Amino acid sequence: MLTPRTGGTRRSAKREAVLDAAQAVFLEMGYAAASMDSVAARAGVSKATVYAHFDSKDQLFAAVIRRRCDKSEAFVLADRTLDARAALTLIGRRLMDLLLSPEALAMYRVVVSESLRQPELAQAFYDSGPGAGKAQIAAIIAELIRRGELAAVDPRRASDQFVGMLRTDYFMRTLLGLTQPEGSRVDDVIDDAVETMLRAWGTASSPPR
Amino acid sequence: MLTPRTGGTRRSAKREAVLDAAQAVFLEMGYAAASMDSVAARAGVSKATVYAHFDSKDQLFAAVIRRRCDKSEAFVLADRTLDARAALTLIGRRLMDLLLSPEALAMYRVVVSESLRQPELAQAFYDSGPGAGKAQIAAIIAELIRRGELAAVDPRRASDQFVGMLRTDYFMRTLLGLTQPEGSRVDDVIDDAVETMLRAWGTASSPPR
DNA sequence: GAAAAACTAAACCATGCGGTTCAGTTTTTA
DNA sequence: TAAAAACTGAACCGCATGGTTTAGTTTTTC
Structure with missing residues (x-):
């Protein structure tokens, strides 16, 4: 089945790959110009997997930004x-x-x-x-x-x-x-x-x- | 016929209306999220008129920015x-x-x-x-x-x-x-x-x- | 007042979008 | 080793996009 939504701490490697790809695509193209297809392609993952981990483009974007913010040095x-x-x-x-x-x-x-x-x-x-x-x-x-x-x-x-x-x-x-x-x-x-x-x-x- | 492309100095009132509307829409929505339909609607003008004055979305955007730049105080x-x-x-x-x-x-x-x-x-x-x-x-x-x-x-x-x-x-x-x-x-x-x-x-x- | 130019509304096109579904395959887990 | 979960690829949906075209109307120009 789809929708892993792994209980909080779990987080698969694919999820990280999606976040990495999304970060690259969003920062490179801007939010509006970035497409979910290109994120999936860049992550080497199917689009269904992207949507299994993140509900929407907005949420994916938010996750990317928040992850970066948490890394503040x-x-x-x-x-x-x-x-x-x-x-x-x-x-x-x-x-x-x-x-x-x-x-x-x-x-x-x-x-x-x-x-x-x-x-x-x-x-x-x-x-x-x-x-x-x-x-x-x-x-x-x-x-x-x-x-x-x-x-x-x-x-x-x-x-x-x-x-x-x-x-x-x-x-x-x-x-x-x-x-x-x-x-x-x-x-x-x-x-x-x-x-x-x-x-x-x-x-x-x-x-x- | 379409394509006024009035010889340089001429510039109709509609053209200014399009530029005004485009400025509002681009500055409000961002480049990618702005649509040519909304520009036309906001200008109270048909989309054909927009494309009669400007070849593409890019060129319209450029015209908007340059016009603003020329007004530098x-x-x-x-x-x-x-x-x-x-x-x-x-x-x-x-x-x-x-x-x-x-x-x-x-x-x-x-x-x-x-x-x-x-x-x-x-x-x-x-x-x-x-x-x-x-x-x-x-x-x-x-x-x-x-x-x-x-x-x-x-x-x-x-x-x-x-x-x-x-x-x-x-x-x-x-x-x-x-x-x-x-x-x-x-x-x-x-x-x-x-x-x-x-x-x-x-x-x-x-x-x- | 008539020709030329500007404009209109609307239909239209191909494309790409966000998002979903599905049937089947791989991986994890115990 | 077998059930459960994660994942795949591709098709699919409805819609909005940038851009064009058409057929007809208004405005400008001389």
């Missing part, structure tokens, strides 16, 4: 001895690597375009992506302030501004497919953002330049 | 006597009003999602939108530097960072439909960005705080 700095410049530079590096990855860019494109049609997905994406990142970076900045490495600012505000200075024109051009990520340019963006942060909020123990 | 400050704080605040206000307008948000969503499929449109959007804005703001910043209101920075870099600090978390949440633009929050974002800019790059004649 942590920025937590292992090394708490870093000074402000080193800490911010490291955060910047990690964030830029993440933001500029082809998969994250594709995810951003499709979630943004479907956000009004699927508000719960937009919320889930925000919470596990930008929202979580902001909170983590704010925590690190708060620690830097506590250690006297940065002047007293609202850490969440500083986090917003720092991330904003990373996600600039260069990010937009990459998002639009107008340029390929290039290491040296990325480093410049990071260094510039760190310098401005330190000029604005640095202390004697974390001088700019 | 200028940020040029009329008043050259403003100090750095006032000038940056005014720029911020205008930029935020533009970025957070429902139409600009919808445009951003659809262009971003179609950027890989329609690279020329992505380029046109960038050039007339973010690219033009960056150039204009950089010119104003250059003027402020010349007048000794700001320290010597690369004006384009400062422009990127300033815009980045405006397009933060708040913009993302609005883009995703998670919040409605609220005046006081917007003002806070602008004031915070201006303050950080002045702390980092202000001079004696443009003190922060």
Whole structure:
């Protein structure tokens, strides 16, 4: 019979294959342009199997997005001895690597375009992506302030501004497919953002330049 | 007969109606989900007329985007006597009003999602939108530097960072439909960005705080 | 006022879509 | 090893799509 709907934890290998294929197809084609036939074909699975695991295209899409969101990584700095410049530079590096990855860019494109049609997905994406990142970076900045490495600012505000200075024109051009990520340019963006942060909020123990 | 293809300048009223309707439908539904039938219906026009003016869905979409791009507005400050704080605040206000307008948000969503499929449109959007804005703001910043209101920075870099600090978390949440633009929050974002800019790059004649 | 151009409504076409069904085969399980 | 569950491939459904055509009506143009 069909309809496995295996009791919660079970999840077959086919199911994962369908999710993998669906992720590839949705991120590549966009939600509306993606077809269930192409998902099945890409998964090397019959369409009946796809519908055995997922009730509808919407639900499959939601499952794909939620699975990605659950994999959100942590920025937590292992090394708490870093000074402000080193800490911010490291955060910047990690964030830029993440933001500029082809998969994250594709995810951003499709979630943004479907956000009004699927508000719960937009919320889930925000919470596990930008929202979580902001909170983590704010925590690190708060620690830097506590250690006297940065002047007293609202850490969440500083986090917003720092991330904003990373996600600039260069990010937009990459998002639009107008340029390929290039290491040296990325480093410049990071260094510039760190310098401005330190000029604005640095202390004697974390001088700019 | 059909196929007006009126010689360049002519452009009938029906053509404008089709473009208006197409803009509404594309920005509202996204490219793939929008149908030519709904465009015709919304324009109060027969489908044959739509195809008399535009060869295909792609071309109609392109015409819509290009028309919007051509309407890009200028940020040029009329008043050259403003100090750095006032000038940056005014720029911020205008930029935020533009970025957070429902139409600009919808445009951003659809262009971003179609950027890989329609690279020329992505380029046109960038050039007339973010690219033009960056150039204009950089010119104003250059003027402020010349007048000794700001320290010597690369004006384009400062422009990127300033815009980045405006397009933060708040913009993302609005883009995703998670919040409605609220005046006081917007003002806070602008004031915070201006303050950080002045702390980092202000001079004696443009003190922060 | 008449020819030319723009437009209309509706039927039409082929295609592809999301989703279902079915008869039969493979895999899992105990 | 046999029953139960998962899976296959292909046919199928109804419908909407992008795009065309036709036959006739309105508007523009000079």
